[in-house]
Amino acid sequence: xxxxxxxxxxxxxxxxxxxxxxxxxxxxxxxxxxxxxxxxxxxxxxxxxxxxxxxxxxxxxxxxxxxxxxxxxxxxxxxxxxxxxxxxxxxxxxxxxxxxxxxxxxxxxxxxxxxxxxxxxxxxxxx
Numbered sequence: 369x370x371x372x373x374x375x376x377x378x379x380x381x382x383x384x385x386x387x388x389x390x391x392x393x394x395x396x397x398x399x400x401x402x403x404x405x406x407x408x409x410x411x412x413x414x415x416x417x418x419x420x421x422x423x424x425x426x427x428x429x430x431x432x433x434x435x436x437x438x439x440x441x442x443x444x445x446x447x448x449x450x451x452x453x454x455x456x457x458x459x460x461x462x463x464x465x466x467x468x469x470x471x472x473x474x475x476x477x478x479x480x481x482x483x484x485x486x487x488x489x490x491x492x493x494x495x
Contacts, residue, residue, distance in 0.1 A: 392474075
């Protein structure tokens with residue numbers, strides 16, 4: 369196999385991932401938009417959810433896999449209980465939020481950029 373045929377691979381550990389705040393809490397960017405040059409088709413973040421504002425994406429699908437904790441996810445106004453081992457598929461256009469103390473692996477297909485994040489209401493305390 370020539371070097372032109374070698375596909376880039378990424379192995380990243382949680383302790384090496386960049387941590388930052390997000391719409392849903394605190395996240396560790398395991399695979400993210402910075403890795404796009406490597407040809408990744410999606411991103412994967414570990415998110416520590418402690419409540420989130422309702423939002424949606426026009427292009428991206430999200431998969432939530434609950435690693436720890438329990439709570440609920442609200443999808444187009446319907447509340448669903450989730451716990452360790454739950455998987456949630458959120459297609460484009462579905463308004464969603466999460467509540468409870470959860471540690472979730474979130475996979476976005478394709479990468480969810482800031483231009484694909486839409487809120488249903490302004491932040492609390494703003495007109």
